[in-house]
Structures are given as structure tokens and as C-alpha cells.
Amino acid sequence: MPRRLTPEIMDDPGQDEEAFRGALRDLERLNRMTFAYAPTLCFLARMARGRDRLSVLDVGAGGGDTLRRIAAWGARRGIALDLAGLDRSPWAQRHAAQAGTPARWITTDLFELDATERFDVVICSLFAHHLEDPELLRFLRWLRARARRGWLILDLHRHWVPWAAVWAGTRLMRMHPMVRHDGPVSIRRGFSHADWKELVAEAGVEAKIRWVAPFRWAVSGSGMA
Numbered sequence: 001m002p003r004r005l006t007p008e009i010m011d012d013p014g015q016d017e018e019a020f021r022g023a024l025r026d027l028e029r030l031n032r033m034t035f036a037y038a039p040t041l042c043f044l045a046r047m048a049r050g051r052d053r054l055s056v057l058d059v060g061a062g063g064g065d066t067l068r069r070i071a072a073w074g075a076r077r078g079i080a081l082d083l084a085g086l087d088r089s090p091w092a093q094r095h096a097a098q099a100g101t102p103a104r105w106i107t108t109d110l111f112e113l114d115a116t117e118r119f120d121v122v123i124c125s126l127f128a129h130h131l132e133d134p135e136l137l138r139f140l141r142w143l144r145a146r147a148r149r150g151w152l153i154l155d156l157h158r159h160w161v162p163w164a165a166v167w168a169g170t171r172l173m174r175m176h177p178m179v180r181h182d183g184p185v186s187i188r189r190g191f192s193h194a195d196w197k198e199l200v201a202e203a204g205v206e207a208k209i210r211w212v213a214p215f216r217w218a219v220s221g222s223g224m225a
């Protein structure tokens with residue numbers, strides 16, 4: 001399956017708040033059903049080894065559900081967390097606040113983030129496929145520069161199995177029309193192992209590329225301490 005960059009409805013700035021937030025609610029359902037938080041929490045456990053505090057930025061944080069999971073994980077482990085969520089959509093900020101996300105929120109395009117902002121760990125989930133190749137190269141270097149300890153990209157494996165599962169599942173579960181459209185489109189915008197190998201080599205960034213269930217790539221690297 002070649003990477004196909006069909007536009008996602010979610011990226012259309014003309015979307016109204018109700019539609020965007022409806023899609024965020026269904027994304028959270030999908031994240032829960034696909035155990036999407038586990039690889040991020042495993043990565044954070046490694047990053048937190050030998051430490052009792054950690055600052056974490058979630059890029060393309062959507063409705064903040066990953067940050068809420070991270071907050072609960074930190075509380076269980078007794079790790080003091082300084083959490084931040086970045087998303088360019090103002091609807092994301094409102095949704096995350098109303099859901100009680102315990103994080104500072106930054107509403108901006110990621111490349112517009114203040115140059116002084118750095119974090120121990122920078123993560124993102126289901127975000128990288130929103131970027132085109134030149135932006136992905138920039139993003140990989142951006143992650144390395146913004147993270148002191150490490151960074152993680154968790155994103156979709158472009159493959160017909162998840163494509164069919166998402167196409168059918170979002171319809172069977174009567175998910176929001178935006179998710180029914182953007183779900184399969186996102187998988188076509190997703191990645192193969194070869195894509196990531198090429199991208200990290202071209203960006204000049206050292207990274208580990210790991211397949212994680214169900215049909216995701218976890219790409220991670222060290223920051224600039």
C-alpha cells in the first residue's frame with residue numbers, strides 16, 4: 001500500500017466545535033479499545049527510571065485523554081509530573097479542560113512553539129501521520145531539540161488489515177462521520193518500517209523503530225540533555 005495523503009476532515013480549519021469534539025470523543029473510545037496508551041506508559045516508565053519527577057509534552061494532544069492516563073500512571077507510581085498538551089485546535093483545549101485534564105495547554109501549531117520551551121520527554125500519538133514528508137523530517141529534529149531525555153512517536157502502520165478493521169469497526173460502532181472518514185484515510189497516511197528507516201536517516205536522527213500491537217510503529221530516540 002503506497003502512502004496516500006488524502007486530506008483529513010479533522011485538519012480542515014472550517015470544522016465546527018461540535019463536530020471536532022464528537023470526533024475527539026470517538027478517538028478516545030478507539031484509543032481505549034486498541035490499548036493505545038500502553039506503549040506510551042511503558043516508554044515513560046523507562047524515561048522515569050531513577051527519577052521522581054518528569055516533565056512531559058504531548059504533541060497533537062487532541063482531547064487530552066493520553067495526558068489523563070499519564071497523570072493517573074504518575075499518581076500510582078508516586079512520580080511528580082509536569083504535564084503539557086499542545087494542539088493547534090482551540091476546540092481541543094476546551095475539550096481537554098472540560099474533561100479535567102491536569103495539564104498546561106498550549107494552543108499553537110507545533111512549529112510555532114516558543115523556542116525556549118523544553119521538556120524531559122516529548123510524546124505524540126496518532127499525530128505524525130498528519131504531517132507530510134518534509135514536515136516529518138523537521139518534526140524529528142524538532143523532537144530531538146525539545147526533549148532533554150527522550151521522545152516517542154506512536155503512529156499507524158499502513159497495512160490493509162488495520163485499514164479494513166477501522167473501516168468496518170467505525171461503521172459498525174456508528175462512530176462520528178469525521179472518524180468514519182478520517183480513520184481509514186489516516187491508515188493510508190500511516191507508515192511502513194521502510195518509511196521510518198528512510199525518514200530518520202534523512203533527518204540525521206538516531207532512533208529505535210519498533211512495531212507494537214495493534215499495527216502501530218513506536219519510533220523513539222534520545223533528547224539533547
Ligand SMILES: C[S@@+](CC[C@H](N)C(=O)[O-])C[C@H]1O[C@@H](n2cnc3c(N)ncnc32)[C@H](O)[C@@H]1O
Nearest residue numbers: 027060061062087088089108109110125126130
Ligand atoms: C488524530 S488527532 C490525535 C489526538 C490524540 N493524540 C489521540 O491519540 O487521540 C491529531 C491532533 O493533532 C492536531 N494537529 C494536527 N496538526 C497539528 C500541528 N501542525 N500542530 C499542532 N497540532 C496539530 C489536531 O488538531 C488533532 O487534535
